[in-house]
Amino acid sequence: MKTIIWGLCLLGASAPGYAAFFQQTEAEAAAEAESPVNVTVQGADTALADNLRAFMPSLRNLKCDSSTDRVQRFIESAEEKLHEGAEAMGYYSARFNVTPVQQGNCLALHVAVQPGEPVRVALIEVQVTGAGKDLPEFRQISAALPYQTGDVLVHQKYEDFKASLNSTANRLGFFDAEYVLREIQVDPDTRQAQVRLHFETGKRYQVGKVKVEQDVLAEKYLNRYLRVHEGDTYNAENLLKQQRILEGSGYYSEVQVSGAYQQAENGVVPVGITAARRKRYTYDGRVGYGTDTGFRVETGMDAHWVNDKGHKFNAKGVVAQNEQSVEGAYKVPLWQPEHEFASLSGGVRHTDNNGIESEALKLGLDYNRRNRHDWQQTVFINYLDETTRVTSSGTETRSQLTLGGARVKKTETDDLLFPTRGWQVAAEVQGAVEGVLSDQSVLQGKLSGKYLHTFDNRDKLILQGAAGTTLTNELDDMPKSLRFFAGGQSSVRGYDFESLGETNAAGDVLGGKHLLTTSVEYERPVVDNWSAAGFVDAGDAFDNAANLTMQVGAGFGVRYKSPLGPIRADIAAPTDDPGDVHFYFSVGPDL
DSSP, X not given: OOEEEEHHHHHHHHTTHHHHHXXXXXXXXXXXXXXXXXXXXXXSOHHHHHHHHHHSOOOTTOXXXXXXXXXXHHHHHHHHHHHHHHHHTTOSSOEEEEEEEEETTEEEEEEEEEOOOOOEEEEEEEEEESTTTTSHHHHHHHHSOSOOTTOBOOHHHHHHHHHHHHHHHHHXXXXXXXXXXXXXXXXXXXXXXXXXXXXEOOXXXXXXXXXXXXXXXXXXHHGGGOOOOTTSBOOHHHHHHHHHHHHHTSSEEEEEEEEOGGGOBTTEEEEEEEEEEOOSEEEEEEEEEETTTEEEEEEEEEESOSSTTOOEEEEEEEEESSEEEEEEEEEEEOSSTTSEEEEEEEEEEEEEETTEEEEEEEEEEEEEEEOTTOOEEEEEEEEEEEEEEEXXXXXXXXXXXXXXXXXXXXXXXXXXXXXXXEEEEEEEEEEEOTTSSOSSOEEEEEEEEEEEEEOTTSOEEEEEEEEEEEEOSOGGGSOGGGSBOBOSTTSOTTSOTTOBSEEOTTOOEEEBSEEEEEEEEEEEEEEXXXXXXXXXXXXXXXSSGGGOOOEEEEEEEEEEEETTEEEEEEEEEETTOTTOOEEEEEESOOO
């Protein structure tokens, strides 16, 4: 005898299948908390046994001392549900025997299962027609059929496949999509099933009038942020992308982008965008301790928009033991503002480290963009007026340079806060020509990289390195901000900040024209969110290759995964002077 089960009916019969199984963790825990009665299943594999438990009626009304009549009524109601649970897993001839037993001082139910042979798929036919049939999204779904010939007829695979077609149609704007045919034919005698689906996408809707409600940008400049326009084919992903662009602009505290397909007429969906402005100005201040800079006080101010063109301004001040600075930047979003802008910046800075002092005025103009491969690209021109002073000798050198250059940077990671794999690379080149608003010629290049890998046992390896070189005249003529230094938290641990470089007779660290640093770190989880790490760093800043002496520092530390990101505490010392111990502390992601 052949039984025909139509997909429309099957939806109600099989929906609790795997879905109930996966949702049962919480529900089952609640049921156990409400009822002390335990259920054991014998004769079924793990997946079938779990699904049978998921389909059984709630145990909340059963107690250890429930009457025989109540227990029998529960068993009678459970038998029908057990058959549904077995059929959802492809077992159409399963038999059950539910018996109450005494387990300790309480009632327990024992379910003995004879599953029989499962129904297997003998035929699977899927057809997609309509305006969307040739789109790659539907082709991809059609290519990944829910069953292969010979597979057990697990109903949830069928439901998941239909859900995928439905959600794709809704996402792409095929709001009239429907099933012309959806059926499963099951022959219990031969234990074979035939699955047929015919999905008609219908026409694709278009974006209608786009209504934007916001009060920050003038229309001309707002339009630069809009990526959804009237007449576009509807795509929910484009609406989500539009929301992210506006959220990322920094002007709004909340953005909502919605396609009102319920109000669609003649295949056109109106789109509404509502953006609530954020506070125009924000201020911040912090007091802390930096491993490389000592105790420090920082203040800052951001004007998230200066005018209705969306221009921005920020300023920052720092007072630390060896650094004092004030700087500001005026930012102008350009034609593709989510990844393209220009900025004008300026600031003054005073530093005093290891016997070399600097006072610098810097003005800059740069153009920034992010390309489709996520490379941050910048071209710039900076004016630098800097006085460098050697404390011991009182020697003072003033440099005036107009530097033009470019830099690129990219970070590839699987997680922004707690990456397990990824890499980062950055490169920069800049130069000045004597006589062109500069008193000397300089050409300088920098390259740095970092690689992170987590092994199967959760151990983590971090490799990093940096190199730099400068073509110019004497080192003493270079401004301090262009000289290379090594040593410190992000360079060579075991040494003080900027303590490695060429030195004079008095021992003052003058820096170098060239730089080379490298680091190897290995991290191992210990308990919960704590890890231990060991590392070896090496590097030097030098005037020429003959003076290169790689200084090596080594140490160990602890890592803690906090809600703010990884927290690191390290102890390190030079390998040639183990008694010269340095402590380092930092917060932030590994990449």
